[in-house]
Amino acid sequence: MDNPDKMDYKLTLNLPDTPFPMRGDMAKREPKMVAEWQAQQRYQKIRAASKGRPKFVLHDGPPYANGDIHLGHAVNKVLKDIIVKSKTLSGFDAPYVPGWDCHGLPIELQVEKKHGKNIPAAQFRKLCRDYATLQIEKQKKDFIRLGILGDWDHPYLTMDFKTEAEIIRALGKINDRGYLYQGKKPVNWCLDCQSALAEAEVEYEDKVSPAIDVGFEVVDIAALNKAFRVKLSAGTKVYVVIWTTTPWTLPANQAVCVHPELEYNLVKTDKGYLILAADLVEPCLTRYQLAGSNDRGDGKAANCFGKALENMLLQHPFQKRSVPIICGEHVTLEAGTGLVHTAPAHGLDDYFIGQKYNLPTENPVGDDGKFISTTPAIGDVPLAGVFVLKANDLVLNGLQANGHLLHQEKIKHSYPHCWRHKTPIISRSTPQWFIGMEQNSQGKPGLRELANKAVADTEFFPA
Numbered sequence: 071m072d073n074p075d076k077m078d079y080k081l082t083l084n085l086p087d088t089p090f091p092m093r094g095d096m097a098k099r100e101p102k103m104v105a106e107w108q109a110q111q112r113y114q115k116i117r118a119a120s121k122g123r124p125k126f127v128l129h130d131g132p133p134y135a136n137g138d139i140h141l142g143h144a145v146n147k148v149l150k151d152i153i154v155k156s157k158t159l160s161g162f163d164a165p166y167v168p169g170w171d172c173h174g175l176p177i178e179l180q181v182e183k184k185h186g187k188n189i190p191a192a193q194f195r196k197l198c199r200d201y202a203t204l205q206i207e208k209q210k211k212d213f214i215r216l217g218i219l220g221d222w223d224h225p226y227l228t229m230d231f232k233t234e235a236e237i238i239r240a241l242g243k244i245n246d247r248g249y250l251y252q253g254k255k256p257v258n259w260c261l262d263c264q265s266a267l268a269e270a271e272v273e274y275e276d277k278v279s280p281a282i283d284v285g286f287e288v289v290d291i292a293a294l295n296k297a298f299r300v301k302l303s304a305g306t307k308v309y310v311v312i313w314t315t316t317p318w319t320l321p322a323n324q325a326v327c328v329h330p331e332l333e334y335n336l337v338k339t340d341k342g343y344l345i346l347a348a349d350l351v352e353p354c355l356t357r358y359q360l361a362g363s364n365d366r367g368d369g370k371a372a373n374c375f376g377k378a379l380e381n382m383l384l385q386h387p388f389q390k391r392s393v394p395i396i397c398g399e400h401v402t403l404e405a406g407t408g409l410v411h412t413a414p415a416h417g418l419d420d421y422f423i424g425q426k427y428n429l430p431t432e433n434p435v436g437d438d439g440k441f442i443s444t445t446p447a448i449g450d451v452p453l454a455g456v457f458v459l460k461a462n463d464l465v466l467n468g469l470q471a472n473g474h475l476l477h478q479e480k481i482k483h484s485y486p487h488c489w490r491h492k493t494p495i496i497s498r499s500t501p502q503w504f505i506g507m508e509q510n511s512q513g514k515p516g517l518r519e520l521a522n523k524a525v526a527d528t529e530f531f532p533a
Contacts, residue, residue, distance in 0.1 A: 104217060113219045116158060117165060126162035128154055132169035132228070135202040136176045139212045151218045166220040168213065172202040172229035175265050179490070199229055248510035249517055254431040254499045256414070256421050260488040261439035261459075267488060267495060277485035277494055280462050282317055283358065283407065283476040284469055285309030285344070286326055286384040289392050297378040298336045307342030310384055310395065311354070311476060313406030315483065317465040318458045321445055322413040324429040325393050326384060327420075328376035329401035332408060336372035337362040341476070347408020348373060354407055358476045376401075387474040388448045388465075398423040415499035433499035458496060 107113075128150055133143055150166075157164040181189075181197045189197070210222055227233065244250050257266040288294050288308040295302055302308065310326050328334065333348040337355070339362040346354050355362050364372055382395045400419045401410050414424030415433035424431060434445040434453075441453045441461065448468030453461060469475035486495050507518040 100217070101215065104215060107217075107219070108214070113221065116219070117163075120158065120163035123161060123163040126154075126157040126164040128164070128166060130166070130169060132171045132226070133209065134174070134176065135170040135172045135205040135209070135227075136180065137205065139209050143209070143213075144216060147213055147216060147218050151216075151220075155219065166218075167224070167226055168210075168218075168220045168222060169226035170202070170206050170209070170228070172199075172206070172227050175263065177202055177205075179263070202227075202229060244505055247514065248512040249505050250503060251506055252501060252503055254415070254433065255502055255504075256417055256431075256497045256499045257502075258486065258495050259439075259498045259500075260491065260493070260495050262488060262491040262493055264437050264439075266500065271489045272486045272495065273489045273492075274484045275487045275492070276482055277487075278480050278482050279315040279485065280317055280466060280478060281313065281315050281481045282466065282469070282478045283311055283313050283354070284320070284387055284411070285311050285342075285474045285476055286387055286393070287474075288345075289383040289385050293382045294336075297374045297382065298372045299374075300336065300372050302343070308336070308345065309342055309474075309476075310345045310409055311407045312409050312411040314411045315481065316416070316462075317469075318461040319413045319416040320387065320411065320465055321389070321434050321441070321453060322415045322432065323386060323393060323411055324414055324424060325396045325412040325427065327396050327398040327401055327410040327412045327423060328379055328408070329399065330375065330377040330380070330397040332376050332401065332403070333373055334376055334379065334408065335364045337364050344476075345379075345409070347403055349403050350406070350408050388468050388472060389446050394427070396423060396427045396429075416497045418497070421499070431499050435496070435498050439496065459494065 130150060133139075133146075154164045154166045177198050178194075181194065181201055185197055206225070206227070210225070213220075214222060241250070258269070258272050259265070260267050286309060288310060291302055291304050291306060291308065294300070294308055312326055314320070334345055335348045335351050337344045337346060337351055339355070339358075339360040341358075341360060344354075344362065351362070351364070376397055379395045380397050383392045384395065386393055396412065398410070398412075398419070400423070401408065412420045412423065412429075414421045414429050414431045415435075421431065434441050435458055436442050439459070440455055440457050443454045445453045447453055448464055449471060451464055451468060453464065456464065466475065466478060487493060488495050505517065507521075508516045510516060
């Protein structure tokens with residue numbers, strides 16, 4: 071060697087030669103690889119090579135055709151792609167057909183933002199279809215970029231006319247067999263969207279609300295005397311007391327609910343007799359700033375279990391109608407009085423117990439969050455046309471004036487809000503179509519029975 075200091079010793083070693091570059095540089099190289107797979111029709115060739123093998127089909131829950139993909143999309147699609155490719159390598163014919171959900175409020179809201187409201191229905195549907203088509207193309211491009219192999223040229227779309235037609239045909243069969251019926255049920259309702267929200271679209275944030283204790287006067291003193299084993303004279307003022315943080319729902323009250331196995335006391339106070347859960351008498355009287363006694367006259371306590379109060383009639387606190395006491399397992403002693411104001415149009419617990427007792431599910435609140443024209447007034451103060459969250463003060467003032475308000479205060483509590491507008495929502499009953507799981511109009515086995523039989527006849531892997 072003439073000059074050992076300048077010698078490249080790498081050239082003296084017998085090293086393997088590789089075409090792989092020193093750097094991965096995947097951000098530049100991956101798009102080329104994906105483009106090659108597309109040009110080679112790699113997915114179609116895998117399908118051809120897998121023909122005749124045992125099938126493995128991954129039924130993919132479709133993403134929503136709205137907005138750019140995010141990390142959640144990537145994780146979902148990549149994990150499923152790993153499963154499909156691993157099954158292919160394991161000897162299965164594992165096709166993957168991507169799809170998109172093309173219907174619903176998020177798309178409609180975007181179209182309304184761009185084109186405004188009050189658009190003719192046919193034109194609005196076309197605009198929604200055009201918007202969803204654009205979103206599908208954007209998302210498809212990004213999914214392919216992730217290296218996901220699938221039949222991207224023939225995805226399934228919920229807005230395909232063929233798919234929509236099949237949905238209608240299936241609904242027709244359900245109707246023919248007597249399972250379809252119309253009814254009313256409470257839903258989460260956004261006052262800004264003026265639309266129903268799914269549970270996933272509801273967030274909980276702290277809110278300050280009025281908490282009130284309201285007396286419902288007992289109409290049937292004879293039934294009360296029998297339940298509590300007392301001898302009060304007709305005309306005695308006796309009040310069942312409820313506690314609520316939504317005074318605006320009182321116009322829709324249809325009942326007061328007690329727990330059948332809880333003990334209730336008849337307490338004599340300066341404001342008349344009050345019926346309260348035995349375990350909550352002391353905190354309630356403290357809240358009302360009243361003294362009370364629970365003596366039925368012979369030295370024994372005037373008490374009974376909730377079951378004994380069932381069907382006792384009460385006077386609505388500001389409307390000219392009576393409502394019953396009913397029994398429900400959802401009543402607790404965590405807060406309030408142990409007696410629950412029940413409005414089947416404004417809550418699921420109330421709705422389900424109302425169904426048991428055949429209570430009306432009449433909703434006095436319109437889509438815009440205002441009381442409808444037929445809503446009765448509170449005394450001389452009309453409620454029709456009033457926004458529900460602004461009606462709380464009117465209800466409070468009316469109850470104060472007619473002597474049915476025992477206590478009011480402001481409390482801070484967790485309350486459901488719309489995930490888009492970050493504003494409080496309400497629960498309101500809307501007309502809906504239902505597919506009955508238990509009953510049908512033809513006396514045939516219910517869908518639940520048929521489904522359970524199908525499950526029993528199906529072999530699952532793993533078991």
